[in-house]
Amino acid sequence: MENFQREHLGTSEVTGIVDERTWNEIIDRPPVRRAAVLIDPGHSPIHPGTAAKDGTPEYDMNLLQAKIVKAELDRAKIPADIFDPVGDPRDSIGQKAAGYSMFLSLHHNATDRKPHYTCVMVHPTKAKPQSIAFAKKLSTAVANAIGQKDFGVMKNSVTVLSTSENTNCPICVLCESYFLDAIATGAEAEKLSTKAAYAIASTVIAELSPA
Numbered sequence: 001m002e003n004f005q006r007e008h009l010g011t012s013e014v015t016g017i018v019d020e021r022t023w024n025e026i027i028d029r030p031p032v033r034r035a036a037v038l039i040d041p042g043h044s045p046i047h048p049g050t051a052a053k054d055g056t057p058e059y060d061m062n063l064l065q066a067k068i069v070k071a072e073l074d075r076a077k078i079p080a081d082i083f084d085p086v087g088d089p090r091d092s093i094g095q096k097a098a099g100y101s102m103f104l105s106l107h108h109n110a111t112d113r114k115p116h117y118t119c120v121m122v123h124p125t126k127a128k129p130q131s132i133a134f135a136k137k138l139s140t141a142v143a144n145a146i147g148q149k150d151f152g153v154m155k156n157s158v159t160v161l162s163t164s165e166n167t168n169c170p171i172c173v174l175c176e177s178y179f180l181d182a183i184a185t186g187a188e189a190e191k192l193s194t195k196a197a198y199a200i201a202s203t204v205i206a207e208l209s210p211a
């Protein structure tokens with residue numbers, strides 16, 4: 001109880017006694033569902049993120065990956081939801097991770113003049129140990145699947161990671177499969193994103209399947 005109060009109410013409220021405020025926090029936090037994944041296809045049709053050289057938007061590739069990952073999880077009987085808000089403020093997406101076993105935000109990077117690589121982002125201060133461990137595995141799996149350099153875990157304080165880590169969701173990561181703006185055509189991007197999506201799905205399934 002002390003730990004719960006410290007985490008959700010702040011250190012000044014740590015009494016070990018379930019008072020009204022503590023109780024309200026507890027009922028606001030549904031118990032972690034067994035092996036359920038919330039998938040966030042990053043960006044939206046209005047704010048599509050980066051683009052391939054022919055204009056293919058990042059959002060389309062993120063959504064393509066989200067659908068493949070969900071279909072693979074369905075086949076593995078792991079419940080998964082795609083949360084793709086239309087006109088919903090993006091800041092609220094992370095909060096919806098409450099009650100899930102994993103929050104998976106799918107993105108494609110834009111070039112930063114470094115050699116291209118795959119990376120998986122976690123929050124710099126809030127990331128739970130499981131987020132960091134899983135991010136490492138995911139980055140390696142995606143990099144291997146598409147023949148990119150594995151940059152590994154990258155720390156980023158982007159809002160979805162901050163808000164999702166604030167929930168009881170134990171694994172919150174943001175996957176950047178590759179640098180989309182370095183790719184010439186939508187067809188090429190689709191091939192890479194599809195390969196990456198299958199690698200993402202199998203890594204998630206391995207993580208959440210009972211040993």
Ligand SMILES: [Zn+2]
Nearest residue numbers: 042049107108
């Ligand atoms: Zn993005």
